Amino acid sequence: MRSRITATIMIAALLVPFVLAAQQQEPPGEIIDRVVAVVEDRAILLSEMEMEYRQYLLQNQMSTLPEDQEAQLRAQLLERLIGDQLLAVHADKTGIEVPDEAIEEDLARALEESRRSAGGDAMFESELEKAGLTLQQLRSQWKEKIRSNFLRQQLLRDVFKDVTVTDTEVRAYYREHLDEMPKRPASMKIAQIKILPGVAEEKSDASLERIKVIEAEVKAGKDFAEAATEYSEGPSAKYGGSLGYMNLAEFGERSPKFEKAARKLIAGEVSPPVLTHFGWHLIKLEDVSGDQVKLRHILIKVETDDAQIADAAARAEEVRREILDGLDFAIAAAKYSSDEKTKNNGGVMEEEINLELLVGNNDYLLEMLRETEIDGLTPVIKEGEEFRIIKVLEKNPSRAWTYQEAKPELENMLGMQKQQEKYVEYVHELKGIYYVDIKISGEADAQHKNTGG
DSSP states (O other): OOOOOOHHHHHHHHHHHHHHHHHOOSOTTSOOOOEEEEETTEEEEHHHHHHHHHHHHHHTTOSOOOHHHHHHHHHHHHHHHHHHHHHHHHHHHTTOOOOHHHHHHHHHHHHHHHHHHHTSHHHHHHHHHHTTOOHHHHHHHHHHHHHHHHHHHHHHHHHTTTOOOOHHHHHHHHHHHGGGSOOBOOEEEEEEEEEOOOOOHHHHHHHHHHHHHHHHHHHTTOOHHHHHHHHOOSGGGGGTTEEEEEOHHHHHTTOHHHHHHHHTOOTTOBOOOEEETTEEEEEEEEEEETTEEEEEEEEEEOOOOHHHHHHHHHHHHHHHHHHHTTOOHHHHHHHHOOOTTTGGGTTBOSSOEEHHHHTTTOHHHHHHHHHSOTTOBOOOEEETTEEEEEEEEEEEOOBOOOHHHHHHHHHHHHHHHHHHHHHHHHHHHHHTTSEEEEOOOSGGGGSOOEEOO
């Protein structure tokens, strides 16, 4: 099964042509596209290399580079484009296939995200016009790019299957580079009680009845994706309810009940109605790939009103007073908290809070935590419609990472280095098989031209 291309990376890459169009200063007609390299019968265009270059600047928050660095970067980017094209060619030649459904899902998601990022349909169409493209042309270009990405990922998964990192290698790297590593940020260990607004009984009942009607239609044979498009009130409705591939454990941090229900399913099965703080769900498990699952869902919301939010705030204040009056925090968490992940564990959060990540993102929470003594309680903290009571358990200053703390990240880094070396080696082998012709001058001209085999 394929590994999911993350939406963030895909959208960032696919939006770059719009950014280029918006930034273009030259009069129309002065920029003439041309072929900079050929791999077999596939051309790599100057505009593609320019897109990669501009994307690099955007991601690194740069506006320009010194001339020598720019030339070096462009040569590297061209080499990467050639390598990617070689992988796509080889994947095609070896018969790797990509399901049309997977391509269409990512294409629909990319287009929708692009519309949203552009500021709506009108702005999206305006950017298309600036770029000199019709929607059909854009769909065709993006569809091929998405297909090529899938092909490359499937091929590379086989190339990288024997890449391993030993504990000896990680320990050696840790010892040699400990002084160069950034310090472990200051952090806190906390416990929390989360209070959510209740749902008015009549609203819950009405929403439950609606989801039961939809459930009956699905059981009678209605296509789940079609039902999601027609009925779901969640943002994924436009994609047939598709949530794509995800790690359930990570999703469970936001909705433990959803995670619990999804884990009970086998591929192709649909859950009974599941109530979370988002509303009532029907969940369909479509595929399992390693620790990733592919899900669709239908959501019927259960709305909360101002009175229910005010009641939740009052309940949170009352729970806090009970704790200050002597009620054990762990007992209070078990009795009152809506956080399924922590309520039966004394409210203790598994991960420590990285205080550096809160700076600029949640200054109010950071201030509350810093002002609270160890074993003390924060005031009730409102986050959207949720209310939190936090107990500070530990305050840990910045320090060097221990080996066990650093090991997962170092393993990942060393693994990526080995994969990059494997990638370069594999692309070099493919250059001996397929035709490659580099047509631009400069550093890239040092690359070879061959006729393949």
